Amino acid sequence: MSLRLVVTGREGQVTRALQALAGPDLDVIALGRETFDLAAEGDATAIFAAAKPDVIVNAGAYTAVDKAESERDLAFAINGRGAGRVAQAAAALNIPVIQISTDYVFDGAGETPWLESAPTGPVGVYGASKLAGEAAVRAATPNHAILRTCWVYAPWGANFVKTMLRLAETRQELRVVADQNGAPTSALDIAEGVVAVARNLAARPDANLRGVFHLAAQGVTNWADFAREIFAQSLARGGPSASVVSIPSRDYPTPAARPLNSRLSTDKLAQAHGVRLPDWRDSLTRVMDQLVGAKATPPA
């Protein structure tokens, strides 16, 4: 059945991945901030109604984790109240809303994967603002799926993979934190998961399809080992590489603290929606093919 998604944050990693999936059975209308500004105020129902969504996806966000520490008000306006306005519009239109959220709502304690039901406790402003967004969505409508993902990368946009490849152009050695654990998750996979969830929500009113779910790649790594895998795959494609020195987070001071344990349990999503993403290493190859493969073998 044909599905029409209206998505916030037009140039974002996840939004662009959703647009790449558009086809005969899937319309993706991405709203830029000149059409819908998450930081604005007031009823946004008319803005969304004009785009005729079956499901609204709030993929736009303030994602500058360190900068958020000094721009608390803006982060909360966009990630907190903005998410609420999106969900209120969905409620007024009587359609489902998908809210993208983050592992940074957790405090990072322990070493086991977080269940959806685990207590939250963000250690920084970005995570706190995203948690406020979850609460605002919940308050606006029961017809929602909050999908928490983590460590997102894509062939486009700003992400760790592109940062590593860029730094390796000029540096032989990089120091990267090795005590934060999680699963790098490809925006290409997230987009497929979002579409599957959206189809389920649009088709069925079941309560078990609604609520909070974790949408993350299988497997676990840390940022240093992720960097090593990026460089191994880059080297194999004739791209840049650097040697990676593992360091503890305390040796890489940043304005925002980050959770040490970002492992997300993904069983609930698999059970309710039938969605399970591939292992992070397998998904990385697809993005590396686009980022480095194109350079290594330029078209004749």
Ligand SMILES: NC(=O)C1=CN([C@@H]2O[C@H](COP(=O)(O)OP(=O)(O)OC[C@H]3O[C@@H](n4cnc5c(N)ncnc54)[C@H](OP(=O)(O)O)[C@@H]3O)[C@@H](O)[C@H]2O)C=CC1
């Ligand atoms: N990136 C990550 O590692 C992770 C992201 N997430 C969540 O996933 C979702 C998608 O993230 P991702 O695709 O990486 O995000 P990006 O940072 O790639 O894109 C976010 C988009 O939101 C837009 N935006 C920012 N402020 C506003 C505003 N006031 N009004 C309208 N649009 C705005 C940005 O526009 P502009 O570029 O002009 O600022 C950008 O296009 C977000 O909810 C994020 O919190 C969750 C876990 C990890």
Ligand SMILES: Cc1cn([C@H]2C[C@H](O)[C@@H](COP(=O)(O)OP(=O)(O)O[C@H]3O[C@@H](C)C(=O)[C@@H](O)[C@H]3O)O2)c(=O)[nH]c1=O
């Ligand atoms: C560039 C660089 C980063 N790092 C560290 C900093 C940080 O702890 C880790 C990853 O760097 P990033 O800047 O990608 O981290 P960050 O922006 O915090 O990534 C987060 O973004 C938000 C939006 C989310 O929701 C999270 O899931 C997560 O993806 O690597 C190094 O140790 N060495 C380096 O050279």
Ligand SMILES: [Mg+2]
């Ligand atoms: Mg970042």
